[in-house]
Amino acid sequence: MESPSHPPFPDDIPTHPLVVVDYARIVAEDVAEVDKLWEAATNLGFWYLKNHGVEEEANGMFDLGAATMALPLEEKMRYEQGDDGSSFGYKARGSVATDASGTQDTIEFINISADDARSFPKVIHRSYPPPIQENFMERIAQPFVRKSTEVNTVLLAAFEKRLGLPDGALAERHDVCENSGSEARVTYVKAPASTDATSVMAQPSGKETLAIGAHTDFGSLSFLHNRLGGLQVLPPGTDQWFYVRPIPGHAICNLGDAMAIFSGGILRSNIHRVVPPPGEQRKFDRWSLVFFTRPGDSVVLRALTDESPLIAKAVSDAQKDEASAAQASNVVKQFIETGETAGEWFKRRIKNQRINNRKGPETWAASRGTEIRV
Ligand SMILES: O=C(O)CCC(=O)C(=O)O
Numbered sequence: 001m002e003s004p005s006h007p008p009f010p011d012d013i014p015t016h017p018l019v020v021v022d023y024a025r026i027v028a029e030d031v032a033e034v035d036k037l038w039e040a041a042t043n044l045g046f047w048y049l050k051n052h053g054v055e056e057e058a059n060g061m062f063d064l065g066a067a068t069m070a071l072p073l074e075e076k077m078r079y080e081q082g083d084d085g086s087s088f089g090y091k092a093r094g095s096v097a098t099d100a101s102g103t104q105d106t107i108e109f110i111n112i113s114a115d116d117a118r119s120f121p122k123v124i125h126r127s128y129p130p131p132i133q134e135n136f137m138e139r140i141a142q143p144f145v146r147k148s149t150e151v152n153t154v155l156l157a158a159f160e161k162r163l164g165l166p167d168g169a170l171a172e173r174h175d176v177c178e179n180s181g182s183e184a185r186v187t188y189v190k191a192p193a194s195t196d197a198t199s200v201m202a203q204p205s206g207k208e209t210l211a212i213g214a215h216t217d218f219g220s221l222s223f224l225h226n227r228l229g230g231l232q233v234l235p236p237g238t239d240q241w242f243y244v245r246p247i248p249g250h251a252i253c254n255l256g257d258a259m260a261i262f263s264g265g266i267l268r269s270n271i272h273r274v275v276p277p278p279g280e281q282r283k284f285d286r287w288s289l290v291f292f293t294r295p296g297d298s299v300v301l302r303a304l305t306d307e308s309p310l311i312a313k314a315v316s317d318a319q320k321d322e323a324s325a326a327q328a329s330n331v332v333k334q335f336i337e338t339g340e341t342a343g344e345w346f347k348r349r350i351k352n353q354r355i356n357n358r359k360g361p362e363t364w365a366a367s368r369g370t371e372i373r374v
C-alpha cells in the first residue's frame with residue numbers, strides 16, 4: 001500500500017514513455033484526444049489515463065486487498081480459484097507458472113467477478129472471504145466495478161467508431177447483462193526479508209524473479225492502478241524489457257487479446273510482466289489494482305471483417321504481407337478465426353497456467369494467447 005515514506009521511482013533505469021490520454025476529453029469526443037488514444041492503441045497498446053475519476057474507489061480497493069491478504073493462509077485457501085480454469089477468488093503465491101519450464105510466480109491475487117459485485121448479495125459465480133462479503137463488496141467493490149466499467153465502456157465506444165464498426169458492435173459484445181470474465185483484481189507481492197533484499201538486488205539482469213510472467217491480457221481492456229514500479233513492457237520489435245513509471249493520479253490502460261482479435265490486429269495487445277520494484281522501492285510490499293473488461297462468455301473471438309472495411313483490409317494486407325505459410329497461418333489463427341468463445345479462451349489460458357495442471361512445456365504453450373505475434 002502506498003505510504004508517503006515510499007522511496008521515489010528511480011531516475012536512472014530504462015523506462016518506456018506512454019502517451020497521456022485525458023479521459024475527460026475522450027468523454028467530450030475531442031478528436032485530437034481520440035487521435036492520441038488511437039496512436040497509443042495501435043502502437044504499444046498501453047497509455048496513461050488521467051482525469052478518470054476513480055481514485056477514491058481505487059484507494060478503497062487497496063484497503064479491501066489489505067484486509068483480504070491479512071487473513072491466515074488457511075482461510076484464504078478456502079476461497080482459492082482452483083485448477084478448473086476459473087479466475088474468480090483467491091490466487092495463492094506459486095500456483096501459476098511464469099515460463100515454459102514451470103518457474104512458479106511470487107504473487108497473490110484476490111479476483112472479484114464483476115458479475116458477483118454487480119449482483120451482490122446474489123451470488124452469480126462464487127462467494128468471497130468474510131471481510132469482502134461483510135464490509136467491502138457493497139461499499140467499495142460495487143462502485144469500483146461500476147465506475148471502471150463506465151470508463152472502459154467509453155474507451156470501447158471510441159475504438160468502435162475509429163475501427164469503422166457499426167454502432168453497438170463492440171458494446172453488444174460487452175453487454176453487462178451477459179456473464180463474463182470481467183473482474184477486479186488486487187495483487188500483492190511481499191517485500192523480501194531485509195537480509196534477502198541486497199542479494200535480490202544483486203541479481204544479474206535477465207534473471208529477474210517474476211511476480212507475473214510475460215503475458216498479454218486475456219480480455220478487452222485493462223485499467224491498472226500502480227503505486228510502485230515493477231510493471232515492464234516489451235516494445236514491439238525489441239528484446240529489451242522497459243519499466244513503466246507509475247505517475248500519481250494516472251491509471252495505466254492496456255488492450256487485451258480480444259481487442260487485437262476483433263480488430264484484425266489493428267489494435268495491439270502487448271506483452272508485459274511484473275518484476276520486483278526497482279531500486280530502493282524493492283524493499284517494500286508491492287500492491288496493484290486492475291479492472292479487466294472482457295467480452296461476454298458466449299462472444300466468438302474473430303476479426304470483425306464483415307462489419308468494418310478497415311478491419312477487412314487489415315486482415316487481407318496481413319495475409320498478403322506474410323512471407324511464409326507458417327506465419328500466415330498464425331495470423332489466420334489469431335486474428336481471423338480463433339474458433340473459441342471469450343469464455344473458452346479465458347478458461348483455457350487460466351487453466352493451463354496452473355502449476356497443478358502442468359505436464360510440460362506444452363501446458364505453457366496451451367496457456368498462450370496472442371503473445372506469439374512479434
Ligand atoms: O501489477 C501490475 O502492474 C500488472 C498486473 C498485470 O499485468 C495483470 O494482472 O495482468
Ligand SMILES: [Fe+2]
Nearest residue numbers: 215216217272
Ligand atoms: Fe497483465
